[in-house]
Amino acid sequence: MTNLEVHAPAPAPVDLEGDLASLRGDCVRMVPHWAPPERNVSLPVSPSRIHGVTVPPKSAGLLEAMSDYGD
Structure with a gap:
């Protein structure tokens, strides 16, 4: 029979x-485990590739009546 007993160090007591100082210390210890997300730069899409977008005529008229930079 195999002995599966493992001797690991006991975890540190949880406070x-x-x-606030202990919370900040916990955060500092976790920083190496956090990685910023990859920067995802969106590139412009050609209007010919946009399909399935419909705008009700009433909304289109409202947008058409608006000025380009606000009133």
Whole structure:
């Protein structure tokens, strides 16, 4: 029979009533585990590739009546 007993170090006690300093310390320790998302730059899309967009005539008329830079 195989002995599956593993001896790992005991986890550090958790302070559930910590103060702001301990919370900041926890965050500092977690920073190496967080990675910023890859920057995703959107490129312009040709109008000929846009399909299936419909605008009700009433809304189109309202937009057409608006000035380009606001009133």
